Amino acid sequence: MACVLVHTEVDDGHPTPAAGAVLGEARRIASTLGATVYALAWVPPGDDEGPAADALTTVLGRGGADRVVLVAAPPTPRLWLTRGQALAQACAQLRPALTIFASDDGGRDLAPRLAARLGAAYVAEPVIETGPRGEVVLARPVYDGEQWRRLQLDELEHPTVVTLSGDRSLACGADEAERVRLDLPPASVAPPTTERDDPHAALAHARVVVVAGGGVTTTTLPLVAALAAQLGGELAGTQAACQRGLIDPERQVGVGARSVTPALYVVVGASGSAAHLGAVSPDAEIVAVDRDPRAPIWKAARWGLVGQIEALVPALTAALGGRA
Amino acid sequence: MTVAVLLRRAMARPGQVDDDQVLGPCERGALVAGLELARALTVEAIAIAVGPARREERVLAMALRAGCARAVRVGGEGLDELDYLGLAEVLAAAATSVDATVVVCGDRSVDERSGAIAPAVAELLGWPHLTAVTELRPHPRGLEAVHLGGGRRIAVQLPTPAVIAVLAPAVRANDAGTSAAVGAPASQAIVTADPASLGIELRRLSPRRGLVGRLRPLRGTRQATVLPGAAELVARLREQRLVAPAEPADAAPDAAPDAATPPDASQPEHAR
DSSP, X not given: OOEEEEEEEEETTEEOHHHHHHHHHHHHHHHHHTOEEEEEEEEOTTTTSHHHHHHHHHHXXXXXXXXXXXXXXXXXOSSHHHHHHHHHHHHHHHOOSEEEEESSHHHXXXXXXXXXXXXOEEEESOEEEEOTTSOEEEXXXXXXXXXXXXXXXXXXXXXXXXXXXXXXXXXXXXXXXXXXXXXXXXXXOOOOEEXXXXXXXXXXXXXXXXXXXXXXXXXXXXXXXXXXXXXXOXXXXXXXXXXXXXXXXXXXXXXXXXXXXXXXXXXXXXXXXXHHHTTBOTTSEEEEEESOTTSXXXXXXXXXXXXXXXXXXXXXXXXXXXXX | OEEEEEXXXXXXXXXXEOSSOSBOHHHHHHHHHHHHHHHHHTOEEEXXXXXXXXXXXXXXXXXXXXXXXXXXXXXOTTGGGOOHHHHHHHHHHHHHHTTOSEEEEESSOSSSOOOOHHHHHHHHHTOOEEEEEEEXXXXXXXXXXXXXXXXXEEEEEEOSSEEEEEOOOOOOTTSSOOOSOOSSOOXXXXXXXXXXXXXXXXXXXXXXXXXXXXXXXXXXXXXXXEOXXXXXXXXXXXXXXXXXXXXXXXXXXXXXXXXXXXXXXXXXXXXX
């Protein structure tokens, strides 16, 4: 039976929210393909055996895994430099047809290198579609969202490696998973590193992001910030807003700047360029507030308001129950 | 030691260049970081691009003007149809041909955004790689690169040779932006290579063309639903559970002024 391998990050004995969501999606895909789901989970040394391992195996089984492989690894950065050897060895033994990573910083470093090692097809952050015959199709928008690349899994003669954004529903089962032991090399010795906190890290995982574009001014920025606060979201900026000093450049959303995976992405006064929206998860629902009804943002947004920012944004804040 | 900078022209559509930008944000970051590293190491930076002359020579000319010592374009039929690994094989061979010891490239392109090239080139060369790099400098052990990951900025020391994938250069507030296209006009020629001269047999790579995926235009013209007012928008968001439900005493949606006004596109509010 084909194997679907899920790279699973664990935090405090449970899969991270993104890992849990990706495991749920893997369960749905594997059920369509008739495949077995292996969760390969990275745990602190000592937690790969005993009660902690049993408890995690149970959690992962309920989350969609049929089999669980636990790899003991010190808390090093999640990079190919530290994990690649063990990951590649696990794939050499399990020979997965499909390997899935959460599309976070670690997944984006590990997944393409593993794909190259396996000679696999690689698809970053696709939308999962099911065709009329039940076939699984990986589709992703490219070229400013005007074209889609579509890859049908059952047509491939190569293994496939995929990264998925974490905004997905969890699998909720009662199945027991079986723990499997593989003969893996220890995680590599970490290269010398020094770390410092990223004060803007919450932006990457925020459920709601409100972004100010070039149409926002010093006068209207407080209105946009109040909307973000009312939504319980994070405030960010496009390149235009950051260049003008309205938003801290560390909070710029764009390709090569910050990537975000919110459920709701509110765009105020931004045109919606490819360099901006390319950093927003395709699963995000985009809401636009802009005065230009011909801006490209309207091709990406689901809903929106056309008009003056200084009138619409306070109205939206008030409609949400806040003080405009 | 030589620093190879892998570049690619931003594309608006397949086979169609983007008139608004020659380089994507990450490619600009790669060019800036590659040149700064080469200067710090007092070695040559060599720009490499794959694709037809009409598309890639402008990129390479920009790299030469910015300070690259040489530029190499790999051209040939069928190169645009390769998947990430086929393209990486060509790039790895080109980097080898210039005796690169550090390969710097953009973390992801603005059009395809897969972020696979740097790790794949590293795999083919058998070198370590690091993605999402915001700073790059020499270190007594090789390189020190700052990786943005897991809510932290992590300075990682890597041995050389290595492949580094760079994010966009930092935007400077109250500045018109950074540009790599500075320096004296380029007098150096762009060297053209074909895959065969790099030891690449394109026929062997052709099966990988099936792994790119079929390109299809978006069916119909997608267009947002423009709602008449804020209350209607909030109602939609609540239906979809994207925002918290209204509290019982919350009369705000009805009280919210309907501020949507007919657009006046003749009076642009801002430069986009």
